[in-house]
Amino acid sequence: MRLLIIGGTAFVGRHLAEQALARDHAVTLFNRGRTNPGILPQAEHLTGDRNGDLAALRGRSWDAVVDTCGYHPRDVRHMAAALDGAVGHYTFVSTLSVYPDDAPAGVTEASPVAELAGDPEATEVSGESYGPLKVLCERALLDRWSGAALVVRPGLIVGPYDRSDRFTYWPVRIARGGEVLAPGDHDAPVQFVHAGDLAAFMLDLAEQG
Template structure:
């Protein structure tokens, strides 16, 4: 197949490119060429998807069997690409997010859950908001004449993760000693390797499958304890986990999700965080590798120079608890 990747140089796009090339497909990437080098083996076209002239330069006189959009953040940009690619692409796979669902993370969601209210015809350059992903979905449906799959992405981990949630835990646990562990070790979590997500997205493209697929690991497929234990195994650390109840952490002013990455307390507004149900994706063939394999591969990537790709930030917020604050909470000097 001839596949166009809108994005394709970082994390999930990179995973799509690698998987597609491994299957023998021909891959064209389209990105600005500023954040990461394009994967070897692709045809790299550099341009800005917000620039109509750049898009015309990409698509004029060309056709693809499938397009995968990992970079769509604004409904206007998705609508423009979808219109230009109608009749030029046999399938459109759009990577959305669980953030598009109206009830997440406060309550459990599935592929049939209502999405946030956001029109698909917004003008360009809207300020960041979770609802924009829902608007992007509507923009795709309204403007692409052909089969389209919407993949609502759960929490992605694996090599090349740019934000650094799993890398932060790996780095912290590698240092050893007492480690502040949030909540309870048996608390369920659902994480998906970007490589498994990409493999499933390509399966859908090859079948020209349409519809919505909430794409993450099965509910309860792992626990916080298993995640931290996998980090300890992968790094060969002597870390000792000091499990600390949610209410103690919240009372101490510890910020969920950022100061202790991936910590979603059992509190109002967080109850559905790890209860996004991927039943439709599993029925369509989604396969999820063991968590330890992902953690081990991510540590190997970090140790081979991958930290240069990690921001250890969520938007403007640094990830990770200050070591002095952690020691204080642990009651250690």
């Protein structure tokens, strides 16, 4: 399979690229070349900007694309327009944050999603706008993409290459022993997904088309 990854050198995208290469797929990474340049030499590297310079994508085709770094609807509109007709299957990494904070347990695809208050074009990504903007990213893809599309809504993603330290701090701290202060309600339900498992899931579905 010829696989295009938008991003591919940071966290989830890096797991995806490594697994795709291990499965002998032809992997192309498209990004700005700023994060971890020089890694994954087995992959083809294309430099550009999803909101500007897309020249490196012109005249090319792939079997599937996985978009790991779309945070604003314009990000997705530009990429979908550039790749429509050149790629068979589009996977977009969204988030569980598309659901409101007070959503009950057991949400499904049919559950209500968060709505953005205000003009999306004038809205910057923040803790409050992240989920609603991802909703608009999903809609931008499904409105513009003529081929097969998959939207994935993971929860808290953890694992190697995570630069947030939101998970890795805890096993390291607990391993040191002694009393550990932990924030929040210990009964609060929290669901994690390992970045490697998420990457394998998306790769499996991309292979199926």
